[in-house]
Amino acid sequence: MQFLIVRKADHDSEAGVMPSRELLEAMGEYIDTLAAEGRLLAGEGLKPSSAGVRVTFGPGRKAITVDGPFAETKELVAGFSIIEAASMEDAVAWVKGWPAEDAHGQAEIDIRPIGCPGGLSGFGNPSEEESPKPRYMVMLKANERSETDWNPGPEQLGRMSEANRAGHEAGFLIAGHGLSSSRHAKRVTFGKGKPTVLDGPFAEIKEMVAGFWVLRVDGIDDVIAWAETFPFPDGDDARLEIRELWRMEDLIPA
Template identity: 75%
Template sequence: MAEHCDRLAAEGRFISGEGLKPSREGYRVHFNQGREPVVVDGPFAEARELVAGFSIIEAASMDDAVAWVKQWPAEDAAGQAEIEVRPLGCPGGLSNFGDPAEDDSRRPRFMVMLKANPRSETDWNPGPEILGRMAEANRAGAEAGYLIAGNGLSSSRHARRVRFSKGHPQVFDGPFAEIKEMVAGFWVLRVDSIDDVIAWARTYPFPDGDEARLEIRPLYSMEELLAPLA
């Protein structure tokens, strides 16, 4: 898999790639009245729809991105991997920012995924007031050093899925039906603990407000990924 990514990086088109720890180390968050977070510990049952990792690439078109994904190494998931390809970009025009990659810090990284809903699947624009508050919160978190990346995703009607069977790819066009488990956007935080992530989530101006549903998963460090090879 590293060789596969290295080939794309050599072409200058590989921006980022990270693995997420399994859902048994994850959390789900929704909010009660007064923005009080309700935290549910993993593991989560619907394994088929959970995200295991992500890559961000530059491609001239969706067709080019899918062509790259179709070359995915057959060793991953014993040739049964399923990969969803989505254009980056907030429908309201909020800028993506940052780099989720590991640095010299020993602090763990957490990915906060905003789960999709019927409204986000319409490429809903929350308007300048909410977008302005989000932009300010992103700026403040980035300047403070703990919010290291954030990206919006287009709705699944712009997406494709590449499903492998014994290493052979088959491509499916969006939109997709299982809205509850899809992701509308994500942030990556470099903080000391899950408690810090929950504290951030309590005050962040999510476009869905108190109706936001989040999944929080730790990212693997390079040391952890390479440990089996030692």
């Protein structure tokens, strides 16, 4: 099974504070075993919401954008990993070992099973690779309908599949995955480094993520233009958040 591990934002991540050498070393040691086993499929950090936008749609599917920063700091995404685990219990066990050097021992992590409720296949790899172009994560925000594990039906799923295929073959749409509702999720919070596990569903529906895509393009305007044409399951009612991913060279200066 694949799981999306979401590191929630905090004051430091929203302020753009760079990770310390101690944190980088601790995270490196933490993920080494999983990576050596081939079960770490991705690990990415997002730039602060001050560099992001939120998108809704007006007449003619014209994007209406609101620039960050956004106020709901604790519900924003600061980073994510995609891992392979035998079960949710195994994923939780791994997250319980999250380095205490992160977030001063107060990190908050959501664990979400990857998989579109309608059965649409995920694809791609969001990793940086050797490209000078920036990468952007497009998060489709959840709503009451998506939180019921709503299936939009074969016609809509077919349009989405074709759009995913076309973007992926064109080389700019490098990854995309659907998520089951938060009722299947777990949340791990840390107090003085000690984990507490909470069961979903969670109340913050408007800030939950129902699915995501990663694009490698020249700039955020290209992402917005793509969003104006993509057949999201909620159509013109879709709500999106677009955030740029950090490059490794930004996080680890020479």
